[in-house]
Amino acid sequence: MQSPQVDAELLLAHVLGIGRTALITVSDVPDDAAARFTAFVAERAARVPLQHLTGRAPFRHLELAVGPGVFVPRPETEQLAGWALGRLAGLGEPVVVDLGSGSGALALAIAQEHPGARVTAVERDPGAIGWTRTNAAARAAAGDTPVTVVRGDMTDRWLLTELEGGVDVVVSNPPYVPDGAGLPREVAEHDPPLALWGGPDGLDVVRGLLDTAARLLRPGGRLGIEHADQQGRAVPALVRSHGPWTEVEDHPDLAGRPRYTTARLG
Numbered sequence: 001m002q003s004p005q006v007d008a009e010l011l012l013a014h015v016l017g018i019g020r021t022a023l024i025t026v027s028d029v030p031d032d033a034a035a036r037f038t039a040f041v042a043e044r045a046a047r048v049p050l051q052h053l054t055g056r057a058p059f060r061h062l063e064l065a066v067g068p069g070v071f072v073p074r075p076e077t078e079q080l081a082g083w084a085l086g087r088l089a090g091l092g093e094p095v096v097v098d099l100g101s102g103s104g105a106l107a108l109a110i111a112q113e114h115p116g117a118r119v120t121a122v123e124r125d126p127g128a129i130g131w132t133r134t135n136a137a138a139r140a141a142a143g144d145t146p147v148t149v150v151r152g153d154m155t156d157r158w159l160l161t162e163l164e165g166g167v168d169v170v171v172s173n174p175p176y177v178p179d180g181a182g183l184p185r186e187v188a189e190h191d192p193p194l195a196l197w198g199g200p201d202g203l204d205v206v207r208g209l210l211d212t213a214a215r216l217l218r219p220g221g222r223l224g225i226e227h228a229d230q231q232g233r234a235v236p237a238l239v240r241s242h243g244p245w246t247e248v249e250d251h252p253d254l255a256g257r258p259r260y261t262t263a264r265l266g
């Protein structure tokens with residue numbers, strides 16, 4: 001959804017180094033800040049994502065560093081983190097794996113909100129994993145439970161063999177856009193291709209991660225996978241047909257659109 005006024009306000013607040021709500025107290029903008037603001041507005045008008053201009057993206061209680069090379073975390077993914085945290089409630093030191101971690105959004109939110117959790121973030125893209133590591137280091141320095149960052153392919157049979165059968169929750173927001181689908185310029189030109197494209201039906205990586213999740217989870221462990229709003233039937237059907245999964249359910253986002261599928265191993 002386009003929000004030019006909000007974007008302009010956020011950019012002005014960014015160049016002034018204040019929060020958006022404090023703009024109401026601003027009566028004068030210095031020339032250098034006005035020039036930076038004008039340049040940012042021109043970039044935003046050319047469809048550079050707002051978050052690339054500010055260098056920050058909010059996610060639950062976090063503010064993550066983002067920029068070229070990494071997927072900008074989306075608000076709808078916050079619910080998948082909330083679902084995972086609900087499954088961890090009451091577990092002292094649960095083991096969690098985030099497959100395709102990008103900025104680290106899911107992994108770092110879970111580590112922050114369930115401090116006992118031992119979280120591993122997996123990322124394949126060499127351009128993105130620098131951002132995963134930067135954000136993980138920043139959160140650890142701020143006092144959150146450290147997250148282990150691993151470069152790897154979530155479809156690899158040999159990924160994280162040391163965790164096999166011992167993971168409580170696997171979460172993933174994998175690439176799921178069908179090849180050739182039309183996307184807004186902000187997405188098509190600025191989110192990394194590896195974060196977006198999922199083969200002819202968008203589900204190639206999902207198919208691969210199901211085997212990995214089944215191998216990593218303990219019996220009764222839980223899997224949560226984000227998907228496109230058009231995949232609310234296809235992903236649950238794929239999970240049901242693809243191994244020892246039970247309690248397969250699909251969940252809507254806050255706008256009521258199908259957004260993520262969850263399942264129990266065994």
Ligand SMILES: C[S@@+](CC[C@H](N)C(=O)[O-])C[C@H]1O[C@@H](n2cnc3c(N)ncnc32)[C@H](O)[C@@H]1O
Nearest residue numbers: 071073100101102124125153154173175194195
């Ligand atoms: C849609 S982005 C999600 C990033 C982050 N989890 C979030 O929710 O904001 C998908 C991420 O998966 C990574 N990825 C794609 N294929 C992968 C694979 N086979 N193994 C590991 N990571 C992969 C991409 O590089 C990208 O960072």
